[in-house]
Amino acid sequence: CAGHVNWDVTLAVDRLPGADGEATITDQSQSPGGSACNVATGLTALGSDAAILGSVGRDEHGHLAVRALDAAGVDCTPLVTADAETAVKYLVVDPDGEVAVLGNEGGNEAFDAEDLEAATLAAADHLHLTSQDPATAATLADRAHDHGLRVSFDPGRRIDARDFTVPLARADLVFVNEREAATAIEDHFGPADGLDKTVVLKHGAAGAEVLTPCGHYASHDGFPVAAVDTTGAGDAFAAGFLTVWFGDANPDYDRCLAVANACGALAAGERGPAAPLSWDRIDALLDG
């Protein structure tokens, strides 16, 4: 999984900053953050091997992130330590699940795709790209394809179409929510172009649908949960989808979506970006 590695501090508050009155912090938790970390920890929780590609700063938050990722079973060998500060992001969540993001997301971009060891790619089956500068994403995707890997892409918070174009063009599978679809899909997959990749369209609580280049279509409703914080729901969704999809030339797309929606719902049901994923919890949702 390639992308930014932050240190995320999740603060539960009785009201968001800027709302009338003083906000009171009622709970807090900390974890490595950034879409790539969330997907990687989701994948290991579901039994896949995952490594993280990116950089952390040579500082305490960088150490903390690496230790936590190691403990979650994520291979941090390809992670570069850079002379930059690890970005610390504050996710302030009110009782209705509204989130305000404070801090400097993605300050540490010192990752050079050319430095990635060929052995790391040779040992992998798949590359998942998240928010990344377009040039790095392009090089990573090209190198991954040269090694026979399949590539997926989730634009995450970057909704500027210019940031999309390069990774979107190279990915075999893309995850987009409705807002991103409005920006990206209409620009890049007009009816005349045809679809040259599998597109997974997420509809928040309502679920998701998938369309493949050979015309296979599936959709699946979301699972009703009391949503307390949807941060990381899309990442948990991607981890679930990929776990079922990996390595299968003819995937069961209904099951891909069912597992993905269950993972997204589990993430939405708890505060913080790191989703509490386990097959027991997924099966409990799938079994109703």
Ligand code: ADP
């Ligand atoms: P993103 O987080 O990328 O914007 P979505 O908000 O669509 O994407 O959420 C990703 C997935 O997480 C959804 O497709 C759904 O499966 C699940 N999800 C998100 N919000 C909820 C919710 N309130 N209740 C149940 N499932 C949810």
